[in-house]
Amino acid sequence: MDLLDPLILARWQFGLTTLYHFLFVPLTIGMGLVVAIFQTAWHRTGHVKWLQLTRLFGKIFLINFAMGVVTGIVQEFQFGMNWSEYSRFVGDVFGAPLAFEGLMAFFLEATFLGLWIFGWDRLPRRLHLATIWVAWVGAALSAYFILAANSFMQNPVGYQMSPDGTRAELTDFWALLTNRVALATFPHVLFASFMFAAAVVIAVAAYHLARKRDVEAFRPALRFGMWFLVASFAGVAIAGDQLGLQMVATQPMKMASAEALYNTACGADASFSIFSLGTPDGSSEIWSLRVPYLLSFLSTHTFDGCVEGINNLNAQYTAQWPDIASQLSGNLPFAPTIWITYWSFRWMMGFGGLAALISVVGLWVTRRKAKREVPRWFWRVLVWSAPLPLMGALVGWVFTEMGRQPWIVFSLMPTADGVSPNPGWNVLISLVAFTGIYAILAVVEFGLILKTARAGLTPVEPPGSGTDADDPASAEHLTTVY
Structure with a gap:
């Protein structure tokens, strides 16, 4: 095997950057919904504990969102850097969904997220609550447009070949958006994202409950996370069943x-x-x-x-x-490489199933009528099991993309035909650079989230209760919170 083969290096680089970016995608989608639910609970009940939980997990959400944006930018450059032939082939098809993702879904998400961050003492409570829900809808729409583009690679629809046969041309945008693979993949990804967000909530709550901190707030958060994870696993299984049917029909x-x-x-x-x-x-x-x-x-x-x-x-x-x-x-x-598809398919199900099993046990162990105190080792299990849904999602994407090989666009373009005519050393340099930079970013991301999670809840005064939006102290308070 040629270690400087541009095709092999380009595939490694795209796999590395894609999987690294996907570390942040499920937490952004899932945690956005969790924060919206917590804030809704505060809005309806008035209990400050829900506001504190909103602020705590809102910080984690924002840290992760920022890192996701940074790593996502690299993905755009990948196409031109290492996959120029592929870009020419699918550019006319991908242009529309990627434009909608960037110009509509992402801007919707970012704009309303900004209103949510800076609108605590400036917007009416109901309007401020609406901003986080709209931001989450923007995140979900962004995911759908990306999945619609990816689904074209799995099941090409809504296109015709150019007269010279060198590229695919979009003829039916609606057919592209309603690709049956996309319709089946979207709920599967959503529920997997909810599982990971729920696992993070469980881990943070378990960490503090093991130390008997803020039990009144973290116990309902823990129970919510467990129920949310179990329900999401059921959604993953049902959506996965439908996705499997489409996979049999198309691939x-x-x-x-x-x-x-x-x-x-x-x-x-x-x-x-x-x-x-x-x-x-x-x-x-x-x-x-x-x-x-x-x-x-x-x-x-x-x-x-x-x-x-x-x-x-x-x-x-x-x-x-x-x-x-x-x-x-x-x-x-x-x-494709059989052992990769075979085992990634099982690891995907195994990681998700194990996370759900731990939550089911946790619901029983932490019930109010339990006669024994939760053992300390079980709190550790809840904390360390947080990555399980993410690991399942990652190997699920490995299965999805590796299982399509040797096609980059199934039945239309082999992967080898999509690579740029770059010398191998050129790709190797960028691969090493990205790996190093991403390793540093991973340490920063994990450190910030870990620090935030360990800090726990902070005393907060409900917005609008004795604070002045124009008061410098209020602005300082917002800066401290976010």
């Missing part, structure tokens, strides 16, 4: 590789693999532990359905695209 090779299913199977033979061992070259299975009928049910919602296998699909694609097949290598040129 059957991805499902086959996720299950290490080498030959087409029906009914009992279409079994779900619990554990599988394959040959080193990934061309066949050696041994596996399987549940009969389950894969058939998951893929078709029937117990006698058929699921296409890797070998069968590879032969079909080779006959359909012989020119592309001749450019690809390996025994299964149209299959």
Whole structure:
């Protein structure tokens, strides 16, 4: 393997920057909703504890939002730097959803977030509450437009090829927005984001409850986080089921590789693999532990359905695209790296399921009628389990993107054809630079959030109760809070 291969380095760099940026996306989407819910609770009940929780998790939300913006900018430059051929091919299609994301959704989010930050003593309470809800809607819309663009890579719709066959041209923007893959992916991503935000709330609350600090505020926050996480996991599972159906319909090779299913199977033979061992070259299975009928049910919602296998699909694609097949290598040129798709699919479910299980146990252990005090070790479990939903989301994206290989746009453009004609050392320099910068930013981000979380609740005076919006002390108070 050539260590200075521009394609390999470009893929590593895009994977690194994308996954790093995605560290902040789910927390922004999920925590925005959590803050809006907490502020709504304060607005309806008048209990100061909800205002304190709003301010605490609002700080975490803002720190994460700022870092997400910084890392997201790099993504835009990736296309021109290392994927210029790909950019030319999909530029006409991606222009519309990315423009809507930047000019409408992001500005909606940023504008109303600014009103929320500086409007505590300047806006009526109901109007100020509306600003955080609108900001969250902007964040959700931003995610949808990005997912609509990504879904075109998974299932191209609403386009036609240019007369010279060198690029895809958008013909139906509505078809692009209502791509069935996007409609299935969006709720899956939303609920996964809610899970991570809930896990952060649980971890912060557990940290302080273990030290018996502000129990009156953190206990309801803990219980809310646990219920929210369990409910979100149910949403992830339901949305994931629908996404799986769309994956079978649009990218059957991805499902086959996720299950290490080498030959087409029906009914009992279409079994779900619990554990599988394959040959080193990934061309066949050696041994596996399987549940009969389950894969058939998951893929078709029937117990006698058929699921296409890797070998069968590879032969079909080779006959359909012989020119592309001749450019690809390996025994299964149209299959992704099987062990990556197989295990990332299971890690995705495993991390999320473990987080939900811990929350279910936590709901029982922390119930009011519990006869025993919560053991200190369980508080540690709640704190250290916070990254589980995020890890599930990250490996889920690895599965989504790696499972599409060898296509950068499924059925239209192989990944190798999308890379820029850059020398390998050029890409290597930027890869090392980004890795170093991102490592520093990660330390800063984690340090700021950890410091904020450990500081806990701060005494606050409800806006409008004895403060003057034009009083310098009030402005200083806002600066202290945010």
